Amino acid sequence: MQSEAVAVTGLVKRYGDKTAVNGLDLTVRRGGVTAVLGPNGAGKTTTIETCEGYRRADAGTVRVLGLDPGDPAQAAQMRPRIGVMLQSGGIYPGARALEMLRHTARLHAHPLDVDELAARLGLDSCGRTSYRRLSGGQQQRLALAMAVVGRPELVFLDEPTAGLDPHARRATWDLVRDLRRDGVTLVLTTHHMDEAEQLADRVAIVDGGRVIAEGSPEELCRSEAADTVRFRARPGLDLGGLLKALPDGTAVAEATPGAYLVEGSVDPQLLATLTSWCAQSGVMPEQLAVGRRTLEDVFIELTGRDLRA
Amino acid sequence: MSSTSYAPQPGAAPIGVMLRAQTGLETKMLLRNGEQLLLTVVIPSVLLVLFSAVDIVSTTGPGARVDFLAPGLLALAVLSTAFTGQAIATGFERRYGVLKRLGASPLPRWALMTAKTGSVLVTEVLQVALLSVIALLLGWHPQGDPAAVLLLLLLGTAAFSGLGLLMAGTLRAEATLAAANLVFILLLLAGGVIVPLSRFPGAVRPVLEALPISALSDGLRAVLQQGAGMPWGDVGVLAAWAVVALAAAARFFRWE
Numbered sequence: 375m376q377s378e379a380v381a382v383t384g385l386v387k388r389y390g391d392k393t394a395v396n397g398l399d400l401t402v403r404r405g406g407v408t409a410v411l412g413p414n415g416a417g418k419t420t421t422i423e424t425c426e427g428y429r430r431a432d433a434g435t436v437r438v439l440g441l442d443p444g445d446p447a448q449a450a451q452m453r454p455r456i457g458v459m460l461q462s463g464g465i466y467p468g469a470r471a472l473e474m475l476r477h478t479a480r481l482h483a484h485p486l487d488v489d490e491l492a493a494r495l496g497l498d499s500c501g502r503t504s505y506r507r508l509s510g511g512q513q514q515r516l517a518l519a520m521a522v523v524g525r526p527e528l529v530f531l532d533e534p535t536a537g538l539d540p541h542a543r544r545a546t547w548d549l550v551r552d553l554r555r556d557g558v559t560l561v562l563t564t565h566h567m568d569e570a571e572q573l574a575d576r577v578a579i580v581d582g583g584r585v586i587a588e589g590s591p592e593e594l595c596r597s598e599a600a601d602t603v604r605f606r607a608r609p610g611l612d613l614g615g616l617l618k619a620l621p622d623g624t625a626v627a628e629a630t631p632g633a634y635l636v637e638g639s640v641d642p643q644l645l646a647t648l649t650s651w652c653a654q655s656g657v658m659p660e661q662l663a664v665g666r667r668t669l670e671d672v673f674i675e676l677t678g679r680d681l682r683a
Numbered sequence: 684m685s686s687t688s689y690a691p692q693p694g695a696a697p698i699g700v701m702l703r704a705q706t707g708l709e710t711k712m713l714l715r716n717g718e719q720l721l722l723t724v725v726i727p728s729v730l731l732v733l734f735s736a737v738d739i740v741s742t743t744g745p746g747a748r749v750d751f752l753a754p755g756l757l758a759l760a761v762l763s764t765a766f767t768g769q770a771i772a773t774g775f776e777r778r779y780g781v782l783k784r785l786g787a788s789p790l791p792r793w794a795l796m797t798a799k800t801g802s803v804l805v806t807e808v809l810q811v812a813l814l815s816v817i818a819l820l821l822g823w824h825p826q827g828d829p830a831a832v833l834l835l836l837l838l839g840t841a842a843f844s845g846l847g848l849l850m851a852g853t854l855r856a857e858a859t860l861a862a863a864n865l866v867f868i869l870l871l872l873a874g875g876v877i878v879p880l881s882r883f884p885g886a887v888r889p890v891l892e893a894l895p896i897s898a899l900s901d902g903l904r905a906v907l908q909q910g911a912g913m914p915w916g917d918v919g920v921l922a923a924w925a926v927v928a929l930a931a932a933a934r935f936f937r938w939e
Contacts, residue, residue, distance in 0.1 A: 426787050464781060553689045
């Protein structure tokens, strides 16, 4: 059994004179959740859909479970082994929710229990409702259920929680975690930072059709120099004295009156120095918070843009 | 709740199971659609009753009006299901990504097409049964060889399916909806279904006679009304349409 679930090398995909994916490399190991993170138009969906066999690469190689999705015979071997959730649609408008899920189960050899899966995703109450009359969230959850009902070893989810309310989003996350626990490999695209931070073992940040950073959320967020301490106190503290007490390379600023920001290599020693300086100055540091960079900070730093921009 | 194991156990169902499941679903989708039922059941039935009862179009040949009308409306039933209904349904399935999503399932494409054909045939069996009962109640006396009727119906289905899928796989869904309905009306009026082709000016008649609907209604009429043997001319026209339309559909059909 090959160790990689997905191996994309130098993928290029053009639509007319627009280059959607421009030399993208992505490796997904077996097991675990990989989040492909990036703004709209970054090339996430094109990449996923090339893996699913919908698009033909203009250059580069794509292997999914060791098979080439661009080769009809190999794609036919691949399809029963993967689960697919498209970004939208994919279901007969007139089909009822449970009818469609049951049908998808029937196309597989060892499907999950349909009623149990439907109940888990809150689809039991709308089982006889036609797809076109389901709410957006119910449509999303039905598509998710259809992606996993065949007990696939690899699941592609294209923006699985887009437009979901917090409750439905939680149900989706819980299912993703249980699939991961039982050894299913999952690849999901998202432009929600918190989703990647919550779910993913590996994150690939995509921008402009290529992967610009890759690693575990911790690796991506770790930084020697950019951690922060924020606190509130009375305005106009003598920051010169504080700066002298703190180690070299630390910056201190009063961001807005009474709101202080310390940037540097934050360790317990620095915190102790900060609080003892406050004690000597008769200052109570309120709302003291040690900050760690988030994926959002990483993304802004890498691209110079807000993810949702 | 989380006691269920999601441990991978992938695999496609046996092809026979998939085909049966897909044919069943396609048939349900076809019959559940209200506009579809209007097209496939109500319109042919109403036309049959109306034109049998009222002498709007004086018919040619011997026998009662229903003997002339029943074969034409059987042809119309094939047109409505294999062409119009299938084109519209498939066009919207393509538009809504249904075909795309099925393309990532274990179901092979040929099996999807086979299932679609199966659902068309199931619907046609129901239509033919209903129209035959109505026609018999109106005094229909069918003649001829059932095998010839069956061959004509199958070839007609193949030709109209090819044309319907060609339209659904190349045009936008809305364009397919409009065009498929327009073609239905035009062929209903100008394809020998209820108006005999002999009523049309001689200049256009050769063109009209080459239409698949004309070949089907003319062939069915030759057998069922006049008790003729195999109408080879009409069989040839239908076979030619079937080959060309199915080849074009296979060549130009776009799945998304």
